Amino acid sequence: MAGCLIDPSRAPVAFGWRAVPQLFEELQQAEADRRLRALASLCDLMHDPERIYQAVNGGFLEQLEVLFEDEDSSVRTKTCELLHLMTAHSIGRQALLSSSLLPPLSRLVEDNSSSCRRNVHRVLNRLTLLPAGADALLTLVPKLMLKLRGEEDEEEEVQVLLLSTLSSCSRLDALPALASDGVSLLGHKLSHRSPNIRREAAAVLMALSVCEDGKLQVCEESLLPVLVNLLHDEDIEVQANAAGVIMYTVIITTGKKQCLDLDVIPVLLELVSKKEEVEEEKKRKSRKALVMYSLRALTALAEAPDGRRLLLEQLPLLLRRSEAAEEDHDIRRDAQTAVRVINWRP
Amino acid sequence: MAFVSQSQRAPNESYTFASRPRPVENRSKYREPPSEQTHSNYGNIMYDRRVVRGNTYAQLIIPTTAQPDPVEAQRQQENRRRAIARKRAREQFRPSTPEALQGRKHIDVQTELYLEELSDVIVATDVQCQTDAFLDKPATPLFIPAKSGKDVETQIEEGELFDFDREVQPVLEVLVGKTIEQSLEEVMEEEELASLRAQQRAFEELRNNELAEVLRLQEQERRHSEEKGRRIAQQKEVLKKEKETAEKIAARAYTQQYLADLLPAVFTSLRSHGYFYDPVEKDIENNFFPWLMAEVNNSLEKRYTTRELLDTIIHDVTQKRLKMFKEPEMQ
Numbered sequence: 001m002a003g004c005l006i007d008p009s010r011a012p013v014a015f016g017w018r019a020v021p022q023l024f025e026e027l028q029q030a031e032a033d034r035r036l037r038a039l040a041s042l043c044d045l046m047h048d049p050e051r052i053y054q055a056v057n058g059g060f061l062e063q064l065e066v067l068f069e070d071e072d073s074s075v076r077t078k079t080c081e082l083l084h085l086m087t088a089h090s091i092g093r094q095a096l097l098s099s100s101l102l103p104p105l106s107r108l109v110e111d112n113s114s115s116c117r118r119n120v121h122r123v124l125n126r127l128t129l130l131p132a133g134a135d136a137l138l139t140l141v142p143k144l145m146l147k148l149r150g151e152e153d154e155e156e157e158v159q160v161l162l163l164s165t166l167s168s169c170s171r172l173d174a175l176p177a178l179a180s181d182g183v184s185l186l187g188h189k190l191s192h193r194s195p196n197i198r199r200e201a202a203a204v205l206m207a208l209s210v211c212e213d214g215k216l217q218v219c220e221e222s223l224l225p226v227l228v229n230l231l232h233d234e235d236i237e238v239q240a241n242a243a244g245v246i247m248y249t250v251i252i253t254t255g256k257k258q259c260l261d262l263d264v265i266p267v268l269l270e271l272v273s274k275k276e277e278v279e280e281e282k283k284r285k286s287r288k289a290l291v292m293y294s295l296r297a298l299t300a301l302a303e304a305p306d307g308r309r310l311l312l313e314q315l316p317l318l319l320r321r322s323e324a325a326e327e328d329h330d331i332r333r334d335a336q337t338a339v340r341v342i343n344w345r346p
Numbered sequence: 347m348a349f350v351s352q353s354q355r356a357p358n359e360s361y362t363f364a365s366r367p368r369p370v371e372n373r374s375k376y377r378e379p380p381s382e383q384t385h386s387n388y389g390n391i392m393y394d395r396r397v398v399r400g401n402t403y404a405q406l407i408i409p410t411t412a413q414p415d416p417v418e419a420q421r422q423q424e425n426r427r428r429a430i431a432r433k434r435a436r437e438q439f440r441p442s443t444p445e446a447l448q449g450r451k452h453i454d455v456q457t458e459l460y461l462e463e464l465s466d467v468i469v470a471t472d473v474q475c476q477t478d479a480f481l482d483k484p485a486t487p488l489f490i491p492a493k494s495g496k497d498v499e500t501q502i503e504e505g506e507l508f509d510f511d512r513e514v515q516p517v518l519e520v521l522v523g524k525t526i527e528q529s530l531e532e533v534m535e536e537e538e539l540a541s542l543r544a545q546q547r548a549f550e551e552l553r554n555n556e557l558a559e560v561l562r563l564q565e566q567e568r569r570h571s572e573e574k575g576r577r578i579a580q581q582k583e584v585l586k587k588e589k590e591t592a593e594k595i596a597a598r599a600y601t602q603q604y605l606a607d608l609l610p611a612v613f614t615s616l617r618s619h620g621y622f623y624d625p626v627e628k629d630i631e632n633n634f635f636p637w638l639m640a641e642v643n644n645s646l647e648k649r650y651t652t653r654e655l656l657d658t659i660i661h662d663v664t665q666k667r668l669k670m671f672k673e674p675e676m677q
Contacts, residue, residue, distance in 0.1 A: 044528060047535050048531050085535075088538070089535075129539075206554065244554055244558075247554075251558070251561050251562050253569070285551075289551040293554070296555060296558040296562065303562075
């Protein structure tokens with residue numbers, strides 16, 4: 001029974017407590033075949049949080065560092081997949097941060113094999129679920145921007161992962177991405193055909209436009225027409241993110257002027273006033289985000305004289321939203337703020 | 347005293363003892379034996395006191411006929427006395443029968459009348475026995491217990507020992523269970539991650555919202571304060587300009603007044619200094635008069651020269667006349 005393997009692609013797993021240590025010992029063998037099987041079994045085991053805890057506490061992560069430099073690309077891919085599973089839990093994420101695995105991992109971003117690269121990006125993406133992880137990846141942001149720029153024909157998934165990682169990092173600190181000329185790059189991505197990429201690119205832009213510099217760059221690169229186009233997009237998340245970028249950009253005067261030139265107020269009003277049908281929860285949440293961002297954008301636009309003039313005409317519509325009929329507390333508050341700003345007299 | 351002795355146990359179990367011949371040691375009867383060997387101490391037996399010398403027949407007779415030595419006799423008496431005392435002491439210390447208990451009395455009894463002859467002679471014979479060396483033990487017969495109970499038969503039919511469906515059930519359960527467990531774990535993990543992301547996203551949206559509001563208000567504040575600053579600066583400018591203008595006006599009024607009679611004074615002083623002149627007059631003065639004076643000077647000079655010349659001529663003439671007058675007088 002011990003001689004034949006039930007599943008030839010997996011190494012046999014010891015019982016109970018010995019499972020994880022024994023598999024890690026197996027990883028130190030010379031043949032790539034056995035290592036691959038041991039890695040496959042480990043991937044299966046790592047779905048259980050207790051195993052992750054055991055692996056992390058036993059200090060086995062350092063062994064993975066050796067595997068990063070393995071010649072066989074499938075071993076590298078599997079190792080990254082293992083890390084991807086481990087970072088599904090907070091312990092794994094924290095362990096990855098506190099270990100010295102990040103530099104070799106970042107070297108693997110340049111790897112030859114595309115599946116390996118994909119898994120590396122998955123790991124990095126999961127790592128950003130932890131704010132400290134996003135913090136640690138800030139140093140990698142220029143490299144990732146280069147990657148984004150260099151691969152126009154890279155798979156969609158990798159681009160989406162990259163963009164998502166970048167958005168999490170930029171939420172913490174937008175400066176590295178801005179310094180690598182992120183705004184213009186993302187402007188290209190905004191017109192990509194895949195809605196995922198558009199959504200993520202708009203999310204990164206939103207994170208970038210929080211800081212003053214970003215807003216200025218968005219105005220300079222004349223991305224606002226593209227964004228206004230995106231407001232008409234089918235995917236609601238894309239709309240929400242585009243509205244978010246606009247919301248930030250119209251805070252500065254240049255942005256206000258440009259947006260008013262583009263005649264964005266009717267579009268936003270339409271978005272705000274659309275009464276949604278009963279949808280599933282996720283859509284409702286995105287809908288709520290969209291409405292909130294549009295209201296904020298309108299509030300900011302109301303500070304400009306032209307904008308105020310236009311909005312004074314449309315005041316009843318906003319009043320309707322701010323009434324008690326609106327069940328969502330946040331939207332009501334936003335609408336009230338908007339009304340207040342519109343009615344403000346110096 | 348150390349000595350080498352052979353005392354062996356013979357195979358037929360009698361005890362033998364043999365030792366090397368050795369001389370008797372010189373030591374006192376009641377003294378401790380010396381610790382070291384006294385091989386050197388043993389002396390010649392010829393000079394040993396204990397060895398009898400000479401004829402031994404005579405020696406034997408002498409002790410019987412000789413008078414008892416008084417010292418000897420005394421010593422013997424003493425020995426006798428000591429022996430008696432020893433016996434007595436021994437009798438005293440011999441445990442006698444204990445005293446009679448209260449209410450009883452010891453009586454000597456002699457059992458002579460009731461003597462029996464011990465005629466019970468137990469016949470004892472010596473018997474020897476010896477087992478044979480290493481006889482093989484015969485095989486023990488098979489222990490077959492007595493038959494008891496009922497006779498029962500049994501026969502295993504086909505398919506009864508091993509029922510696949512039943513046997514496979516635990517294996518199947520484990521397999522299916524493990525697969526389901528694994529997939530449940532994976533699903534739970536995904537759900538956990540999804541809920542984590544959803545929560546993060548909701549938080550992010552709220553945060554973005556609030557951040558936008560904060561930024562907008564910040565911007566508004568900035569604009570307002572900038573505007574205020576500009577207005578204040580403008581106002582200051584205006585004030586400054588006003589002040590400047592007022593100062594200018596005051597200065598101009600004062601200067602005007604100060605310089606009101608400056609002009610005639612200037613003109614008079616200039617005129618007095620001769621800065622206003624008639625050009626013809628000046629010209630005449632500057633050009634004509636010097637020439638005129640020069641000409642007048644010239645003509646006057648000419649007159650003077652002629653007069654001087656005339657004077658000299660006259661002088662000469664008078665001198666000559668004088669001379670001429672004087673010459674004739676002398677003649």
